Amino acid sequence: LKSQRLNGISHRGRVLTLDSMNPNVKRVEYAVRGPIVQRAVQIEKELKEGVKKPFTEVIKANIGDAHAMGQKPITFFRQVLALCSYPALLEDSKFPEDAKKRAQRILEACGGHSIGAYSTSQGIECIRQDVARYIEKRDGGIPSNPDNIYLSTGASDAIVTILKLLVCGEGRDRTGVMISIPQYPLYSAALADLGAVQINYYLDEDNCWSLNITELRRALNAAREHCNPRVLCIINPGNPTGQVQSRQCIEDVIRFAKEEHLFLMADEVYQDNVYAEGCQFHSFKKVLFEMGPEYSNTVEMASFHSTSKCYMGECGFRGGYMEVINLDPEVKAQLIKLVSVRLCPPVPGQALLDLVVNPPQPDEPSYATFMKERTAVLSTLAEKARLTEQIFNTVPGITCNPVQGAMYTFPGITLPQKAIDKAKELGLVPDMFYCMRLLEEDGICLVPGSGFGQREGTYHFRMTILPPTDKLKVVLQKIREFHLRFTQEFS
Amino acid sequence: LKSQRLNGISHRGRVLTLDSMNPNVKRVEYAVRGPIVQRAVQIEKELKEGVKKPFTEVIKANIGDAHAMGQKPITFFRQVLALCSYPALLEDSKFPEDAKKRAQRILEACGGHSIGAYSTSQGIECIRQDVARYIEKRDGGIPSNPDNIYLSTGASDAIVTILKLLVCGEGRDRTGVMISIPQYPLYSAALADLGAVQINYYLDEDNCWSLNITELRRALNAAREHCNPRVLCIINPGNPTGQVQSRQCIEDVIRFAKEEHLFLMADEVYQDNVYAEGCQFHSFKKVLFEMGPEYSNTVEMASFHSTSKCYMGECGFRGGYMEVINLDPEVKAQLIKLVSVRLCPPVPGQALLDLVVNPPQPDEPSYATFMKERTAVLSTLAEKARLTEQIFNTVPGITCNPVQGAMYTFPGITLPQKAIDKAKELGLVPDMFYCMRLLEEDGICLVPGSGFGQREGTYHFRMTILPPTDKLKVVLQKIREFHLRFTQEFS
Ligand SMILES: Cc1ncc(COP(=O)(O)O)c(C=O)c1O
Ligand SMILES: Cc1ncc(COP(=O)(O)O)c(C=O)c1O
Numbered sequence: 006l007k008s009q010r011l012n013g014i015s016h017r018g019r020v021l022t023l024d025s026m027n028p029n030v031k032r033v034e035y036a037v038r039g040p041i042v043q044r045a046v047q048i049e050k051e052l053k054e055g056v057k058k059p060f061t062e063v064i065k066a067n068i069g070d071a072h073a074m075g076q077k078p079i080t081f082f083r084q085v086l087a088l089c090s091y092p093a094l095l096e097d098s099k100f101p102e103d104a105k106k107r108a109q110r111i112l113e114a115c116g117g118h119s120i121g122a123y124s125t126s127q128g129i130e131c132i133r134q135d136v137a138r139y140i141e142k143r144d145g146g147i148p149s150n151p152d153n154i155y156l157s158t159g160a161s162d163a164i165v166t167i168l169k170l171l172v173c174g175e176g177r178d179r180t181g182v183m184i185s186i187p188q189y190p191l192y193s194a195a196l197a198d199l200g201a202v203q204i205n206y207y208l209d210e211d212n213c214w215s216l217n218i219t220e221l222r223r224a225l226n227a228a229r230e231h232c233n234p235r236v237l238c239i240i241n242p243g244n245p246t247g248q249v250q251s252r253q254c255i256e257d258v259i260r261f262a263k264e265e266h267l268f269l270m271a272d273e274v275y276q277d278n279v280y281a282e283g284c285q286f287h288s289f290k291k292v293l294f295e296m297g298p299e300y301s302n303t304v305e306m307a308s309f310h311s312t313s314k315c316y317m318g319e320c321g322f323r324g325g326y327m328e329v330i331n332l333d334p335e336v337k338a339q340l341i342k343l344v345s346v347r348l349c350p351p352v353p354g355q356a357l358l359d360l361v362v363n364p365p366q367p368d369e370p371s372y373a374t375f376m377k378e379r380t381a382v383l384s385t386l387a388e389k390a391r392l393t394e395q396i397f398n399t400v401p402g403i404t405c406n407p408v409q410g411a412m413y414t415f416p417g418i419t420l421p422q423k424a425i426d427k428a429k430e431l432g433l434v435p436d437m438f439y440c441m442r443l444l445e446e447d448g449i450c451l452v453p454g455s456g457f458g459q460r461e462g463t464y465h466f467r468m469t470i471l472p473p474t475d476k477l478k479v480v481l482q483k484i485r486e487f488h489l490r491f492t493q494e495f496s
Numbered sequence: 497l498k499s500q501r502l503n504g505i506s507h508r509g510r511v512l513t514l515d516s517m518n519p520n521v522k523r524v525e526y527a528v529r530g531p532i533v534q535r536a537v538q539i540e541k542e543l544k545e546g547v548k549k550p551f552t553e554v555i556k557a558n559i560g561d562a563h564a565m566g567q568k569p570i571t572f573f574r575q576v577l578a579l580c581s582y583p584a585l586l587e588d589s590k591f592p593e594d595a596k597k598r599a600q601r602i603l604e605a606c607g608g609h610s611i612g613a614y615s616t617s618q619g620i621e622c623i624r625q626d627v628a629r630y631i632e633k634r635d636g637g638i639p640s641n642p643d644n645i646y647l648s649t650g651a652s653d654a655i656v657t658i659l660k661l662l663v664c665g666e667g668r669d670r671t672g673v674m675i676s677i678p679q680y681p682l683y684s685a686a687l688a689d690l691g692a693v694q695i696n697y698y699l700d701e702d703n704c705w706s707l708n709i710t711e712l713r714r715a716l717n718a719a720r721e722h723c724n725p726r727v728l729c730i731i732n733p734g735n736p737t738g739q740v741q742s743r744q745c746i747e748d749v750i751r752f753a754k755e756e757h758l759f760l761m762a763d764e765v766y767q768d769n770v771y772a773e774g775c776q777f778h779s780f781k782k783v784l785f786e787m788g789p790e791y792s793n794t795v796e797m798a799s800f801h802s803t804s805k806c807y808m809g810e811c812g813f814r815g816g817y818m819e820v821i822n823l824d825p826e827v828k829a830q831l832i833k834l835v836s837v838r839l840c841p842p843v844p845g846q847a848l849l850d851l852v853v854n855p856p857q858p859d860e861p862s863y864a865t866f867m868k869e870r871t872a873v874l875s876t877l878a879e880k881a882r883l884t885e886q887i888f889n890t891v892p893g894i895t896c897n898p899v900q901g902a903m904y905t906f907p908g909i910t911l912p913q914k915a916i917d918k919a920k921e922l923g924l925v926p927d928m929f930y931c932m933r934l935l936e937e938d939g940i941c942l943v944p945g946s947g948f949g950q951r952e953g954t955y956h957f958r959m960t961i962l963p964p965t966d967k968l969k970v971v972l973q974k975i976r977e978f979h980l981r982f983t984q985e986f987s
Contacts, residue, residue, distance in 0.1 A: 020662075020726055020759040020796050023826040027664045035836045046616070070614045073607025087582035090844075091574040097590075116564025121810040123561045125537075158649055158814070161838045169689075171511075173518045194837040198660075235511055268511040305511050319612040321843030323649070335514040345526045346685040347652045351842040352812030353581075 032197040036190050036456020041440055042067055045450040060448035064480055066468045067450045069244070069412045071318025071382075074471040079317055079378050081371040082360045085111070089120050089356050103369040111356045120352040126345040128156025128326070129352070132359040136326050139362035143276075144291035153329050155340070156358065158350045159320075160274050160311035163327040165195045167307045170340060171236050171268060172201040181234035183224060183267070185216065187415060187457035187465070189244045202232040207460060210417065213406050214246035218257045225265060237267040242275040242286065242410030245457050245467040247390070249284040249409040255292045263304050271308040274325075277315035280387035281409035290330060306330040312357050314412065316382040324354030324361070386412070389470040389477050396481040400488050412471055415454065418464050418488065424495035436464040442491060447483045523688040527681050527947020532931055533558055536941040551939035555971055557959045558941045560735070560903045562809025562873075565962040570808055570869050572862040573851045576602070580611050580847050594860035602847045611843040617836040619647025619817070620843070623850040627817050630853035634767075635782035644820050646831070647849065649841045650811075651765050651802035654818040656686045658798045661831060662727050662759060663692040672725035674715060674758070676707065678906060678948035678956070680735045693723040698951060701908065704897050705737035709748045716756060728758040733766040733777070733901030736948050736958040738881075740775040740900040746783045754795050762799040765816075768806035771878035772900035781821060797821040803848050805903065807873040815845030815852070877903070880961040880968050887972040891979050903962055906945065909955050909979065915986035927955040933982060938974045 023031070042065075049063050065073065072078065081104060088094050088108035095105055114131045116122030127133065133151040140149040157163035172180045181202040184192045188205075196203045206224035208214045216239070228234045239258060241250040250258075262269045271289035279286050289308055294301045312324035329337070364379075365371040390408035397405035397416050405416035420435050428438035436453035443449050454465025472480055514522070533556075540554050556564065563569065572595060579585050579599035586596055605622045607613030618624065624647065628640040648654035663671045672693040675683045679696075687694045697715035699705040707730070719725045730749060732741040741749075753760045762780035770777050780799055785792045803815035820828070855870075856862040881899035888896035888907050896907035911926050919929035927944035934940050945956025963971055 019822070019824050020757055021827050022824050023830070025664065025726075026661050026827055026830060030661060030830055030834055033833060033837065035833055068614065070607060071612075072610035073613040075608050078610060078612050083582040087578040087585060090581055091578035094578060099588075115812070116561060117566050119563035119569060119812070121562075121569050121808075121812045122564040123559065123804075123811040158842070159839065165838070170517050170521060173516065191837060198834075198837070235516075266511055313614075317612075320614040320839070321606070321610070321612045323840075323842040331510070333510050333513050336512050336517055339514070339517060339521055342524060342526055343521055343689075346524065346682060346689070347656070348650065348811070349814075351649070351814040351845060353844045354842060 029198050029200050033194045034190065034197070034456075035194050036452050039452075039456060041437065041444060041450060041452065044441070045444060048444065048448065058448065059446060063444075063448045063450055064472060064476065065450045066472060066480060067452045069314060069469050069471065070320050071314075071412075071471055072320065074469070075473050076318050076382060076471070077378075078319065079375060081365055081375045082317065082319070082357060084371075085360055086353060086356060089353070092118075101370045103365055103371050107360065107363075111359060115352065120356060122352070124349040124352055124355060126347075126349050127341060128154070128350060129355050129359075132156065132355050133326075135359050135363045136328075140288075140290065140328060144288055144294070147291055147294045149290075149328060153332070155327050155329070155344065156350045156355050157325040157327060158347075158354065159313060159323040160272065160309040160325040160327075161191055162323075162350070163307070163309050163325055164191060164270065164272065166340070166343060167270060167327065167329075168195050168199060168201065168236070170336065170343070172199045174233055177231060177233070179232050180236065181228045181232035182236040182238060183221070183228070183234060184238045185240060185243070187245050187454065187459055187467075189240055189272070190456060192238055193458075202228070204228040204232070204234055205458065208243070208246055208248070210406070210460075210463075213409070214243060214248035214415070216250060216254055216258065218261055221258070221261055234265070235268055236270060237262050237265075238270040238272065239289070240272040241289075242278055244275065244411050245413045245415045245452075247406070247408040247411045247413050247415065249279050249281065249286065252285075252287045252292060255287055255289060256296060259289065259293055259296060259300060259304060263300060269304060269306040271306060273308050274311040274314045275411040276310065277383065278386065278412060279410040280390040281407055284409045286410070290328065293330065301330075303331060305332060307332075312354060312361055315361075316379045317357075317361055318382075319357055322354040322357045323351050324358040325350075326358060385474065386470065389474060392474070392477065393468070393470050393481065396478075396485065400485045402492055403485075403488055408470060412469050413467050414470060415457070415465050415467050418466065419492075420464050421492055421495040424491065427495065436466060439464070439491065440466055443484065443487050447487055449480055449483060449487075520689050520691050524685045525681065525688070525947075526685050527943055530943075530947060532928065532935060532941060532943065535932070536935060539935070539939065549939065550937060554935075554939045554941055555963060555967065556941045557963060557971060558943045560805060560960050560962065561811050562805075562903075562962055563811065565960070566964050567809050567873060567962070568869075569810065570866060572856055572866045573808060573810070573848060575862075576851055577844060577847060580844070583609075592861045594856055594862050598851065598854075602850060606843065611847060613843070615840040615843055615846060617838075617840050618832060619645070619841060620846050620850075623647065623846050624817075626850050626854045627819075631779075631781065631819060635779055635785070638782055638785045640781075640819060644823070646818050646820070646835065647841045647846050648816040648818060649838075649845065650804060650814040651763065651800040651816040651818075652682055653814075653841070654798070654800050654816055655682060655761065655763065657831070657834060658761060658818065658820075659686050659690060659692065659727070661827065661834070663690045665724055668722060668724070670723050671727065672719045672723035673727040673729060674712070674719070674725060675729045676731060676734070678736050678945065678950055678958075680731055680763070681947060683729055684949075693719070695719040695723070695725055696949065699734070699737055699739070701897070701951075701954075704900070705734060705739040705906070707741060707745055707749065709752055712749070712752055725756075726759055727761060728753050729761040729763065730780070731763040732780075733769055735766065735902050736904045736906045736943075738897070738899040738902045738904050738906065740770050740772065740777065743776075743778045743783060746778055746780060747787060750780065750784055750787060750791060750795060754791060760795060760797040762797060764799050765802040765805045766902040767801065768874065769877065769903060770901040771881040772898055775900045777901070781819065784821065792821075794822060796823060798823075803845060803852055806852075807870045808848075808852055809873075810848055813845040813848045814842050815849040816841075817849060876965065877961065880965060883965070883968065884959070884961050884972060887969075887976065891976045893983055894976075894979055899961060903960050904958050905961060906948070906956050906958050909957065910983075911955050912983055912986040915982065918986065927957060930955070930982065931957055934975065934978050938978055940971055940974060940978075
């Protein structure tokens with residue numbers, strides 16, 4: 006082979022094959038858009054072509070995509086975006102003055118006053134200032150510096166970027182990254198791609214998916230035998246598990262990170278999605294600073310936010326930001342260089358983020374409508390969170406923790422041994438078999454728990470609570486009936 | 497150190513430092529947004545604060561950002577984008593019917609009819625169909641399959657993704673990637689990040705920066721001594737060199753790629769930017785298929801396009817696509833999985849791309865205005881291309897090839913030995929010293945040739961031809977005077 010190459014004789018086969026491609030990419034897995042979703046898309050096509058099925062539409066409860074599930078955009082946000090896209094509308098009396106003011110301010114911050122110009126790679130400066138002010142307000146006045154804010158192409162982009170900075174070393178010195186199991190699969194995918202070592206710590210299903218420091222320590226100590234653990238990732242509120250971390254727990258995690266010399270990554274994209282009574286969102290940044298200078302001056306951290314979730318659910322715009330704390334100034338320069346290579350995050354997404362962090366104020370004309378729309382979305386989500394827990398827990402063989410926050414439930418399912426055997430026979434993991442059957446029989450698309458990780462021998466699925474309430478009720482009812490049928494069939 | 501770690505005793509220092517970060521990221525360089533641009537931003541701030549300078553504004557001719565240089569967006573595109581952002585405008589009689597039709601079609605293809613929903617990771621299907629039709633029309637009917645089209649976050653994203661698939665192996669087996677020198681620094685940056693081997697082939701400055709197969713072969717043979725060359729990257733029309741490849745040359749390159757078993761990457765983001773008489777854009781795809789099945793059935797290729805350049809210059813939207821040819825189906829599945837991790841390209845950018853590949857037709861109401869705007873941009877660019885070559889070539893010590901296409905000139909500059917010595921004394925590469933002086937004295941921001949690569953002992957700068965004609969004339973005149981002054985000073 007090598008001599009062929011050296012002689013310049015071409016091979017028969019392709020240059021790029023499964024055998025000759027980047028092996029790290031091969032190791033990447035991404036269940037949220039995996040085989041079950043591909044099959045769902047296929048079934049949708051079949052339905053369109055008139056193929057008869059026991060259902061008339063596929064309900065995709067596999068992905069946290071609010072607009073796709075019928076949620077309407079916030080009027081004010083879209084007005085400003087229209088004004089930014091086509092500034093001739095600034096003359097139009099149909100648009101409220103506050104929307105125009107916002108659009109004008111954004112346009113003035115753009116090169117040539119156009120959202121079609123590249124921005125600086127870190128993101129438009131006045132938007133980073135607005136983000137900093139938003140964080141300060143959210144965190145009760147703890148200062149935030151716009152220089153520590155980096156706008157991004159969705160939170161995904163920022164998360165991957167920080168991981169990329171952190172991963173190095175070979176063999177036993179290879180960087181290890183601690184992630185919760187069940188996890189959001191962006192993390193495992195990014196770690197595979199970077200060739201980092203994934204360190205699993207398990208959330209406590211029996212305690213409402215809470216994070217347990219003893220388990221963190223177990224995972225860390227085990228990992229130290231074979232890699233160099235340097236990073237601890239937390240998702241709060243949790244995806245796929247829907248838990249909201251207590252203030253105490255966050256303090257414990259920060260203390261643990263300091264003691265163990267770990268870089269903290271706090272994924273807080275669901276910060277407005279808290280529903281359960283007694284639960285409240287506490288940002289890692291706030292708790293860190295309240296723990297005093299011993300912590301706030303030393304613990305290195307990045308926290309992430311996005312336009313995709315919360316009440317706005319604007320996934321398609323790919324807006325987001327991260328705030329870095331105690332990042333080495335030399336590393337910051339490297340970070341800026343790294344983000345420069347892709348030029349800049351999408352400017353419409355930056356504009357949208359600006360509106361999210363700086364929404365209409367009480368004295369502005371759009372305030373009332375904005376608040377009405379925002380409240381409606383969040384209270385409907387809260388209702389659907391309760392409904393989901395309630396109905397699932399009426400089903401023998403399904404155990405569902407309260408959906409305290411975020412947009413998902415991750416119930417445990419008891420599968421009969423015969424179903425497990427049947428799945429093995431088909432070469433499928435048991436909960437994939439379960440979800441595939443549900444899809445084929447009822448047109449409901451869920452993601453098997455195995456796509457997120459779960460304790461050996463347990464089975465789950467993830468479902469979003471995003472379908473409209475009426476539809477959600479139908480979905481829950483159908484899953485209930487399916488589960489009973491399925492259990493029956495394999496008993 | 498290791499025992500400290502094992503004992504759980506925290507280090508004094510930070511987790512993430514220059515010494516403990518990803519070494520590949522450290523190796524990344526990105527001149528287009530490098531130190532000279534950072535200094536330009538600083539000077540702009542100083543001017544705002546009232547600091548006296550020998551000039552009143554900084555003219556940034558460092559980056560191909562048309563809107564930032566005052567170019568106005570295409571009206572039709574922005575009307576459709578406003579309609580997509582705020583569909584209530586579909587009732588507004590001020591918008592032309594064809595814009596509404598386009599917006600409606602895009603919205604219907606979006607989840608929940610909102611551009612705020614995630615799209616499929618490969619990009620919205622009907623937009624990929626439009627892209628395929630555009631390519632077919634461009635290439636005189638050669639078929640294009642929407643399944644081979646992948647929408648992206650600007651061309652940058654797609655280029656990095658394909659490189660990521662291709663890079664593997666260790667030591668002598670490490671993947672080598674051939675890039676033109678001078679190059680667009682996205683390529684060297686991505687290769688450093690991936691830890692691939694960069695193989696330089698030099699464009700022929702004496703022949704209008706043309707590509708020479710003998711030089712390709714020289715570079716390839718030399719590289720085979722120490723790595724596994726698998727990829728050949730071409731930029732046509734060229735950045736930073738502004739050349740347009742002849743059809744013959746493209747054929748030769750394709751033949752070379754086939755003989756040498758190389759994967760071709762054709763960066764064609766400037767496909768509408770061709771100005772020089774006798775020059776014409778030929779897509780690699782078209783030439784490949786015209787060479788017959790022996791080539792079109794075997795040569796693996798990806799070609800790239802973007803919304804950022806051409807007549808629209810919509811950089812901020814981060815729209816783009818790639819078409820893959822002869823990609824192994826198993827690798828395609830891996831590619832889809834890989835792009836899924838970041839969920840989807842920005843949907844407003846996808847919408848914009850749809851308009852670029854499917855602009856107003858002769859029988860539609862927006863056609864006349866669209867054509868007027870498009871033609872005005874392209875003919876002004878052609879005029880500025882001529883002007884630039886002409887004026888630079890009147891300056892003793894500046895040699896400028898014709899700007900046949902794209903948006904840049906990369907003139908060679910003769911620097912006096914004393915200037916070279918002075919630069920060395922200051923620890924700067926000579927053309928960086930030159931550009932820094934020009935920036936400080938005249939407020940003109942160019943990028944030194946060293947940021948793109950150049951033959952040892954030669955010096956250049958890259959300038960965009962994008963400033964408005966009047967301003968461009970001033971810039972050219974100022975550079976002329978600066979060059980004479982600078983040469984005088986160091987003689
Ligand atoms: C926990 C978590 N983090 C990050 C993301 C990424 O979102 P985006 O890239 O759209 O901002 C998601 C999306 O579902 C998520 O659930
Ligand atoms: C040759 C070339 N390729 C790719 C790009 C990337 O452009 P974008 O990511 O904005 O599409 C550029 C931008 O200047 C370029 O000049």
